Amino acid sequence: MKNNYYRIRKKIVVIPIVSLVSNYAREACKQNKGLEFVNISPIRGLNNHDSSLQKKIINSIISHPNISGALLVTNDHKSSQDYKNNIKFFKKPVETISLLGSKGFKKFFINSKKKINKIKLKLKNNNKKKKDFSLTNLCVALECGGSDQTSGLFTNPVIGMFVDYLIENNATVIISETAEFIGTENIIKKSTTNKIIAKKIINRIKLKNYLMIKSGIDYKGINPTEENLNEGITTLVEKSLGAIKKAGKCNFTGFLEYAEKPKKPGLYFMDTPFYTPISFTGLMGAGSHVNLFGMGSFNPSSNPIVPTIRICSNPNTIKRWGNKIDVDLSYFFKKGNLEQAYEKLKEHFIKIIKGKLTISEKEKSGEIIVPTSSFPL
Amino acid sequence: MFVVLNNKDNIGIFLGRKRNLIINNKKINISLSTKYGHKFALKNIKKNQAIIKYGEKIGQAYKHIKIGEHVHIQNLK
Numbered sequence: 001m002k003n004n005y006y007r008i009r010k011k012i013v014v015i016p017i018v019s020l021v022s023n024y025a026r027e028a029c030k031q032n033k034g035l036e037f038v039n040i041s042p043i044r045g046l047n048n049h050d051s052s053l054q055k056k057i058i059n060s061i062i063s064h065p066n067i068s069g070a071l072l073v074t075n076d077h078k079s080s081q082d083y084k085n086n087i088k089f090f091k092k093p094v095e096t097i098s099l100l101g102s103k104g105f106k107k108f109f110i111n112s113k114k115k116i117n118k119i120k121l122k123l124k125n126n127n128k129k130k131k132d133f134s135l136t137n138l139c140v141a142l143e144c145g146g147s148d149q150t151s152g153l154f155t156n157p158v159i160g161m162f163v164d165y166l167i168e169n170n171a172t173v174i175i176s177e178t179a180e181f182i183g184t185e186n187i188i189k190k191s192t193t194n195k196i197i198a199k200k201i202i203n204r205i206k207l208k209n210y211l212m213i214k215s216g217i218d219y220k221g222i223n224p225t226e227e228n229l230n231e232g233i234t235t236l237v238e239k240s241l242g243a244i245k246k247a248g249k250c251n252f253t254g255f256l257e258y259a260e261k262p263k264k265p266g267l268y269f270m271d272t273p274f275y276t277p278i279s280f281t282g283l284m285g286a287g288s289h290v291n292l293f294g295m296g297s298f299n300p301s302s303n304p305i306v307p308t309i310r311i312c313s314n315p316n317t318i319k320r321w322g323n324k325i326d327v328d329l330s331y332f333f334k335k336g337n338l339e340q341a342y343e344k345l346k347e348h349f350i351k352i353i354k355g356k357l358t359i360s361e362k363e364k365s366g367e368i369i370v371p372t373s374s375f376p377l
Numbered sequence: 378m379f380v381v382l383n384n385k386d387n388i389g390i391f392l393g394r395k396r397n398l399i400i401n402n403k404k405i406n407i408s409l410s411t412k413y414g415h416k417f418a419l420k421n422i423k424k425n426q427a428i429i430k431y432g433e434k435i436g437q438a439y440k441h442i443k444i445g446e447h448v449h450i451q452n453l454k
Contacts, residue, residue, distance in 0.1 A: 149414035150414065234454075235454065238436065
């Protein structure tokens with residue numbers, strides 16, 4: 001996809017391909033300047049589906065538009081060779097190193113340094129012209145956290161206005177967390193022109209609802225979460241009706257499986273679990289450049305590769321957690337001024353795209369969690 | 378302060394301070410248990426009646442709810 005060539009960040013990362021080597025990979029990362037360590041704690045013994053998802057997520061990190069180069073750390077020599085054979089597909093400087101193949105720690109760290117320098121040199125000599133900023137090449141992911149009344153009332157409608165603007169300008173936008181669409185089936189049916197897509201989304205929402213009921217678990221306190229309940233959200237449908245405001249006009253172009261990449265611009269629905277870090281991981285897998293994260297009560301989640309813009313309108317949350325929020329809309333919320341809130345969000349968004357760091361980036365926080373469907377062998 | 382999101386709604390959202398309100402020519406006393414951002418009944422709601430927010434059904438009353446009363450887990454599911 002086009003957006004693979006448009007970068008809003010130029011991260012060079014060290015990625016352990018199997019968690020056995022995590023500590024030494026982290027150490028190799030620390031010994032070199034300007035690198036970031038990305039750990040998804042990959043394990044062995046997963047069933048087929050889980051194993052291919054794990055691999056898919058690792059590959060999505062390497063190929064992610066915010067990553068300009070990567071050192072992959074394996075344990076054995078053979079997996080290192082396997083990756084080496086596929087490096088050309090990433091079309092960026094990627095090197096591999098195996099711990100055991102290095103025959104001792106001293107050599108491992110020396111060789112790591114050599115490979116990292118090689119990546120840096122390749123990037124330095126890369127004369128490819130930087131693409132001009134254009135919304136058409138941009139993929140934006142939407143999330144909400146700690147939903148409360150201000151979310152459905154103000155924050156999400158403001159994000160929705162911005163999403164309409166992005167869609168009009170040919171950007172790609174992905175919304176996720178299937179469980180938080182339960183109760184919005186009629187809205188999707190009415191607003192989505194492509195009836196096949198609408199049906200696909202609605203069927204997946206129905207399936208999620210069925211699975212939640214069938215599990216026999218009372219999800220009250222889990223979803224809606226304790227935070228939602230404290231803030232006055234009572235039912236999951238009530239939460240959903242607030243959450244869907246993020247989608248603006250809500251005319252879906254496509255449906256994506258977990259971590260699937262969109263093929264052309266438009267508004268997409270991705271089927272993801274409702275736990276925020278897992279949902280963020282799926283959105284990252286799709287190659288989203290940036291997350292718009294609307295929150296009511298504070299939610300500390302973020303992603304280490306995809307800059308996460310925290311947006312909040314709740315004056316109480318701002319009072320307590322204001323220094324951890326990127327876009328404070330509480331002033332405009334009190335005035336009931338959607339238009340100015342939208343302008344503020346847009347202005348901040350452009351700054352982040354052009355390189356200003358988000359709060360979670362400054363803190364180097366964020367997690368990548370790959371969901372599994374069964375107990376490993 | 379309060380807000381009603383859709384004219385089909387039978388609940389409003391309390392946004393602090395004044396609890397004695399006049400909404401659609403009706404006097405409403407918002408119960409003290411209704412915290413900031415929580416819902417209150419705009420009219421008397423019978424048991425099993427739908428609770429409407431954003432113009433859509435968000436659940437059902439499992440108790441009678443009086444006008445001005447806090448609407449949450451103790452009477453809505």
